[in-house]
Amino acid sequence: MEVKSLARVLCVLAGLIAVAGVASAQECQRGCFTQERACFGNANLAMPACKATCRATKKPTEVGACSRACTDTFTKAKLACRTRLAGCRDACIPSPIPCGGSCGQNLATCIKTVVTKQQDCIRTCKPGSGRPSCVSSCLAAANAGSAACTASFDDCHARCGGSPSGAFVDPSLMF
DSSP states (O other): OHHHHHHHHHHHHHHHHHHHHHHHHHHHHHHHHHHHHHHHHHHHHHHHHHHHHHHHHSOTTTHHHHHHHHHHHHHHHHHHHHHHHHHHHHHHSSSOHHHHHHHHHHHHHHHHHHHHHHHHHHHTOOSSTTHHHHHHHHHHHHHHHHHHHHHHHHHHHHHHOOOTTSOSOOGGGTO
16 A cells, blocks of 8 residues: 555656646746747847948949848848747756746846847937937847847756756756
8 A cells, every 4th residue: 555655646746847847848938939029029120220221321223232131131030030949949848847947037037138228229219310320239239138148048058957858857856
């Protein structure tokens, strides 16, 4: 009878660990999706700013080529956002239970701060011919902030440790 009781307790603990792991991965992935939205937001702001710069600085015969280059850059930026999301989500899966969720939550908070600063910066850009360069500098600052968030997220996951597949959980994290 004691063996059955011990088996039940182990099954319940394994179930709790699995549920906690799923919750942790979900929190981590939430941070990844927040980062993706910010990345797409930057790309969506950068393209009109780039095209406005083309219209303001290029000869009429050069505006078309310049605008196409802006569109190409926008397409590459969106692809980079998708690639970054996939890498971020993959990093969420194998980490030990509480660590991955914490990393994801920190990423989400960091990205939200970057987005808020970017929006505040863009609000200060005055209408007129200087606006595209002002918006571009806001985007550059946001991209630097986003890169810092990503580096912090990567560092956090590196400190999480665990087995490469996530199959083995550090016993100290279980209780």
